Amino acid sequence: MSDHGTATDPAPGPVVNPTPAEGGAHAGHPSELEYIKVAALLALITGAEVAIYYVKSLKSILVPTLILFSAVKFSVVVLWFMHLRFDSRLFRRLFVTGVCLALFVFTIVLTTFHVWTR
Amino acid sequence: MTDTITASSGSHAEVEPGHPPTATGLTNEKVGMWAFLASECLLFGALISTYLLFKGQSKPGTIRPKDVFDIPYTSVSSFVLLMSSLTMVLALAAIQRGDHRRTRIWILTTALLGASFVAGQCYEFTTFVRAGMNLRVNLFGSSFFVLTGFHGAHVTIGVLMLLSLYSMSLKGKLPESKAETVELVGLYWHFVDIVWIVIFTVVYLIP
Numbered sequence: 001m002s003d004h005g006t007a008t009d010p011a012p013g014p015v016v017n018p019t020p021a022e023g024g025a026h027a028g029h030p031s032e033l034e035y036i037k038v039a040a041l042l043a044l045i046t047g048a049e050v051a052i053y054y055v056k057s058l059k060s061i062l063v064p065t066l067i068l069f070s071a072v073k074f075s076v077v078v079l080w081f082m083h084l085r086f087d088s089r090l091f092r093r094l095f096v097t098g099v100c101l102a103l104f105v106f107t108i109v110l111t112t113f114h115v116w117t118r
Numbered sequence: 119m120t121d122t123i124t125a126s127s128g129s130h131a132e133v134e135p136g137h138p139p140t141a142t143g144l145t146n147e148k149v150g151m152w153a154f155l156a157s158e159c160l161l162f163g164a165l166i167s168t169y170l171l172f173k174g175q176s177k178p179g180t181i182r183p184k185d186v187f188d189i190p191y192t193s194v195s196s197f198v199l200l201m202s203s204l205t206m207v208l209a210l211a212a213i214q215r216g217d218h219r220r221t222r223i224w225i226l227t228t229a230l231l232g233a234s235f236v237a238g239q240c241y242e243f244t245t246f247v248r249a250g251m252n253l254r255v256n257l258f259g260s261s262f263f264v265l266t267g268f269h270g271a272h273v274t275i276g277v278l279m280l281l282s283l284y285s286m287s288l289k290g291k292l293p294e295s296k297a298e299t300v301e302l303v304g305l306y307w308h309f310v311d312i313v314w315i316v317i318f319t320v321v322y323l324i325p
Binding site: 031035038042066070074081090091094095101106110113 | 149152170190197203305309311323
């Protein structure tokens with residue numbers, strides 16, 4: 001495996017010129033204020049999660065609501081803090097493949113053991 | 119496998135400044151980190167599934183989740199870890215604009231928040247053990263400690279990486295050109311955070 005070539009020592013080959021949307025560069029990353037707003041949203045959702053846990057009248061919708069809140073928080077962190085919204089599509093594909101594979105495999109495992117129906 | 123695209127003419131490529139001369143235009147380190155995080159989804163998926171599989175299957179009369187969980191306490195821990203993600207992106211933003219003083223402040227804050235989370239987890243584990251819950255008492259205890267223990271180990275590794283970054287920055291070995299190193303540690307840190315988001319909901323909040 002060779003690992004020759006640096007940004008200052010261009011290697012042989014065609015022009016490599018990805019746009020910011022395809023990766024590289026920090027162009028398009030959110031501002032600090034936007035990061036703080038995102039963090040405030042996450043804190044708000046966490047507060048709502050804990051609050052709903054204690055509301056007895058919402059017991060019937062507790063599980064779907066908590067899963068929804070969790071999915072929103074997960075997505076917000078991945079898209080904004082991990083920059084998947086702004087970075088290369090290759091990173092998005094890699095990570096989404098991992099998440100989907102995990103969801104697929106373990107849904108089958110849990111279904112096989114009748115976890116949903118017991 | 120080579121990182122470069124070899125042209126038959128052998129002429130040198132014109133590479134945009136700031137872009138690595140790889141076939142994808144992305145650095146191998148960052149692609150590697152994302153591939154690693156994708157594989158980690160399977161590791162934590164397995165641990166969470168095991169917890170769900172064993173949930174409610176413990177011997178009657180042994181300790182149950184609702185006997186030991188302290189939701190307000192764990193909520194504060196979750197909040198601390200969530201806010202450490204904010205300080206991590208602020209560290210990245212600082213190094214990208216060349217503000218090394220703020221980079222160090224935010225990296226150290228992130229490490230302290232992470233260490234607080236780990237300390238909180240140690241306290242929680244101690245409380246649980248005193249209440250009679252351990253790895254061997256029942257299936258709930260085993261799967262809970264393995265899942266949260268693995269997560270805690272990941273956070274601890276993250277704290278060590280952050281302290282290494284802090285030390286590198288103090289020695290002047292973390293110039294603006296190495297902002298990607300901070301970004302890679304940040305990716306790992308945020309991943310640890312999203313895993314906790316799932317654990318907090320699945321293990322602590324869902325009855």
